[in-house]
Amino acid sequence: MKKKIGLGTWAWGNELFWKYNQNSDKELRDTLQEAIKRGFSIIDTADSYGTGKFSGRSEQLLGNFLSEIPKSQKRKIQIATKLAPYPWRIGKKGFIKPFFSSLERLQNELDIVQLHWSTAKYNPLQEVQLLENLSDLINEGYHFKIGLSNVGPKRLQKLIQFLGTKNKVISYVQVQFSLLSPDIKKQRILKRVCEQNNIKFIAYSPLSFGILCQDPSFINKTKKSFLRNSIFKAYDHSTLELRETIKKIAKSRSVSMAQVAVNWCSYQGAIPLVGLRRKSHVVDIAQVLKWDLNKDEYERLEDSAKNCKKLPGNPFSSN
Numbered sequence: 001m002k003k004k005i006g007l008g009t010w011a012w013g014n015e016l017f018w019k020y021n022q023n024s025d026k027e028l029r030d031t032l033q034e035a036i037k038r039g040f041s042i043i044d045t046a047d048s049y050g051t052g053k054f055s056g057r058s059e060q061l062l063g064n065f066l067s068e069i070p071k072s073q074k075r076k077i078q079i080a081t082k083l084a085p086y087p088w089r090i091g092k093k094g095f096i097k098p099f100f101s102s103l104e105r106l107q108n109e110l111d112i113v114q115l116h117w118s119t120a121k122y123n124p125l126q127e128v129q130l131l132e133n134l135s136d137l138i139n140e141g142y143h144f145k146i147g148l149s150n151v152g153p154k155r156l157q158k159l160i161q162f163l164g165t166k167n168k169v170i171s172y173v174q175v176q177f178s179l180l181s182p183d184i185k186k187q188r189i190l191k192r193v194c195e196q197n198n199i200k201f202i203a204y205s206p207l208s209f210g211i212l213c214q215d216p217s218f219i220n221k222t223k224k225s226f227l228r229n230s231i232f233k234a235y236d237h238s239t240l241e242l243r244e245t246i247k248k249i250a251k252s253r254s255v256s257m258a259q260v261a262v263n264w265c266s267y268q269g270a271i272p273l274v275g276l277r278r279k280s281h282v283v284d285i286a287q288v289l290k291w292d293l294n295k296d297e298y299e300r301l302e303d304s305a306k307n308c309k310k311l312p313g314n315p316f317s318s319n
């Protein structure tokens with residue numbers, strides 16, 4: 001399979017965790033343009049991205065920026081959003097309004113619609129009906145592929161079967177997948193189910209919010225939100241050995257620590273979905289397409305990650 005990389009836009013409009021500021025919009029536009037130029041495959045957003053007065057901001061910015069790019073340059077890129085199964089979005093028409101709102105914000109640039117999280121733990125019928133809603137929309141002539149997020153292997157198999165009864169397939173699954181992810185064994189089982197069913201497996205937060213590219217010799221506290229600084233501090237000690245290994249590999253290959261952490265995902269056949277808001281980071285991450293980790297490097301990373309404290313998982317993730 002050809003190596004692929006995705007660009008994530010959770011930070012675009014998020015003040016609380018990512019300290020979004022409207023003054024950065026020009027940089028975000030450059031980030032997107034550079035990613036398209038450098039052969040990124042997927043741009044991922046969600047209808048819940050954007051906090052407070054910036055509600056819907058990520059989709060909106062993406063829609064605006066995409067409208068400025070000629071069609072010929074966008075042919076190879078897939079635009080993916082995630083619709084949130086909020087408790088009030090219920091029944092077989094629960095996604096109608098959110099779907100059309102996303103379509104409007106994205107100015108009709110929408111190729112993949114994903115269920116943002118599984119409702120199996122508290123309302124199993126809800127997600128089934130919302131997926132039926134997506135299937136009906138496709139039958140009505142809207143062209144998009146269906147994806148899932150924060151789903152477990154058992155539930156995925158049930159949902160594949162359900163959509164099969166509607167002659168539909170699941171094309172993408174995205175879950176947290178990085179050297180600091182919790183439940184890595186479960187995620188690998190999930191990945192196997194994906195492979196058996198021709199589903200593309202997307203690794204979100206591949207840099208663990210940036211912790212994995214933090215130089216082990218110092219903590220850079222600048223420009224981060226209070227929340228993000230607290231997380232970096234909480235994981236500083238237990239990730240030290242891992243970050244030293246990442247740094248050594250990076251140095252020996254003359255690449256960045258970020259490239260090493262992202263290539264750990266690619267080595268396993270996952271599509272890394274990297275959160276990006278700076279053109280310079282796109283330029284750096286695009287280099288991942290040009291080299292691969294070898295077996296020894298992969299094993300050293302695995303070994304160093306063993307004793308790290310793992311990040312919290314998505315509380316809704318199903319079994």
Ligand SMILES: NC(=O)c1ccc[n+]([C@@H]2O[C@H](COP(=O)([O-])OP(=O)(O)OC[C@H]3O[C@@H](n4cnc5c(N)ncnc54)[C@H](OP(=O)(O)O)[C@@H]3O)[C@@H](O)[C@H]2O)c1
Binds near residue numbers: 044082273274
């Ligand atoms: N489905 C879900 O529930 C879910 C949950 C989380 C995320 N996601 C998706 O996955 C995407 C990525 O995950 P994420 O945003 O959590 O974080 P991430 O990709 O693990 O980390 C992103 C951060 O790493 C830093 N970074 C990126 N490239 C770098 C480079 N080359 N050198 C140094 N630092 C670099 C940047 O920090 P600075 O910008 O501060 O420099 C960036 O904001 C999201 O945007 C979203 O689309 C989905």
